[in-house]
Amino acid sequence: MEEKTTTSNTKPSYSLFSLSNSNNLGLGFGMFGSEEKPLPPPPPCVEVFLSEGSQKETLNADPVVINDSLTLYKGRVSTAEVFGLKNSDLVPGKYEGGLKLWEGSIDLIKILCSEVHEDRLLLRGKRVLELGCGHGLPGIFTGREGAALIHFQDFNAEVLRCLTMPNVKENLMKESRQNNLMKMNGADMSISSNIRFFAGDWSEIHKLLLSGNTEQEKAADVSSEQRDCNGYDIILMAETVYAISSLHNLYSLIKKCLHYPHGVVYMAAKKYYFGVGGGTRQFLNLVEEDGAMDACLLAEVADGSSNVREVWKLSFK
Template identity: 60%
Template sequence: MTESFATLVPFGLGGLKLWEGSLDLIKVLCSDIKNGLISFSGKRVLEVGCGHGLPGIFALLEGAAAVHFQDFNAEVLRCLTIPNLNANLSGESQALSSNSTICDKAEVRFFAGDWSGIDKLLLPHVSTDADHNHGDGYDFILMAETVYSINSLQSLYNLIKKCLRQPDGVLYMAAKKYYFGVGGGTRRFLSVVEKDGVMTSSLVAVITDGSSNVREVWKLAYK
């Protein structure tokens, strides 16, 4: 149901900013679904550094079997992600609480912690089951604006390799080409990926609206 993109609304809370990358990512996902390139139906999805959680909510509305939301701060999950999820699922399921759970559509869980260790919490919840013949890990990992700090790129990439299902898992990344002043950006992250040599990357979209740095959406998968 690709029309679900139009229903996504950010639940506003003070200075917790909705970054452009989340919306860029949803537009790409919507296009790829429309063109028959991907489907979230019955799939397991992880949104890394979720904030408002719009990409994860989109996957949920598109029929994902499980959507897990991760953020460094538990407060962000409680005060932003969960209220935003409830706002977008209004009338479709019972309200979700900070203790994670199952809505009418899918399993929905929330995980707070640093990328260097959060896999220990995530992976026990994506073990193989009889109805899913794809092995451990997430079918899709979604992330927007997570590669701004050069100091965290390696730990982020390590998390992705641990959590993305092999051999067919897909990562979608939306971010700015460069984050001036902090050293990160899509190109610095891709240099980490290329050095490892395990995954391939393809540029899906470039956004140059004149109001911000050049933004990009990339798709990564195992070779």
């Protein structure tokens, strides 16, 4: 990685667009939708339980080398197997790209690694939410670093069952590794109760997730103890800001679920997504207009494998 550190959902419509890429990671979107067709209603928000996950004994696992000392494993399932769709990165409102590993999630893990190693981030004991998780590797990384609670969210329950859960089992729950891991991090993590999975659209999923402090609590003089129990300490998201139509719901969700005032968001994404029009600029414009949070650029990645990618950290002002 070459790092140069330095509204609503009202009837969106999409043009027919296809920009597939041949490598494993995402350059742009191969998207199939019918011209000017309104989105179907989103699937219901549900918790998906570990017992519902793929029961395959062995994961068709590929290693993902993050750096010299960290390799994670990811499953491989196709959109054809799971959704009956051929070569599609995205079908708006139906399948939102979670079966593929996107470059941003690797950028995000690398930044989390350096934040941890340089003592700017402590993950041990923290409550973490990964939004738009797909493979869930950034959330898995926080588990390896001793996070106390990890919630994974994806639009599609099928993605959680066929991919996120097997990846969590492979990287966090395998008996031999797990014992070492728990010792290593001194974390008392009861995996099944503290790792949970939620499917559904960002407009409604807050009903199932932890909520941060309400507006009233923020305004009122509540005790710091009360404040400490609310919301997630860390929200992670990679490649979630591609569709302009969902940015408003995504930002509202973050504000509802993030611990106030100490929660932080780590966001990795492309500056601009060709064909779908979103990107970090569009999302950060929204954040700036709202005025509740500050954003700080942690890394700019221009390695030639895609258009420029960035990693940002957001926190309450």
